[in-house]
Amino acid sequence: AQSVTQLDSQVPVFEEAPVELRCNYSSSVSVYLFWYVQYPNQGLQLLLKYLSGSTLVKGINGFEAEFNKSQTSFHLRKPSVHISDTAEYFCAVSDRPGNTPLVFGKGTRLSVIA
């Protein structure tokens, strides 16, 4: 079965600094990767996804992630964070895209400090 490890439970970072949130997944023949964000008192929403093609994926709000098959990683990055990026971020994996349950990591709480 697929699994996801988010190595950092909490990441504090100063405003306008870069950030990287780490995600590693269990290896599989085919893998499809997602990052979701959960703002306080809101539902999860999709930031970006990797299904195939270019390994560098750009998402909403200036976030991007790179699929690295050899390191089984899908780290999320943003070059300059804002206070409004404070939220919980979840990495998720599936071995079939579309209409199959995603397996989520435990989440990383990003706290942006003014």
Add this chain to the structure above:
Amino acid sequence: GAGVSQTPSNKVTEKGKYVELRCDPISGHTALYWYRQSLGQGPEFLIYFQGTGAADDSGLPNDRFFAVRPEGSVSTLKIQRTERGDSAVYLCASSLFTSSGELFFGEGSRLTVL
């Protein structure tokens, strides 16, 4: 509304009671998922419907948990003889039958078992 709607948003009950949580997916979405999110954890898969039938119920923790989707739209998650360990946020998500892999989440129902 246009999004996934979950009711109630908060439910407090006593140990041993029966609880129903409702999910109204985005109109036209054929797939519906239930997840459970405990404090400090990522969403944990419970059950997935494709149309009216449960395509995968492998995440249901025991036979106290049951879910239905009789007309292929609204779904109800039913928990019998609630236990304190059932306290969590229950998340519902829906998706189109496509290969995009994106799940659209509701804001969740917070269940507290006293």
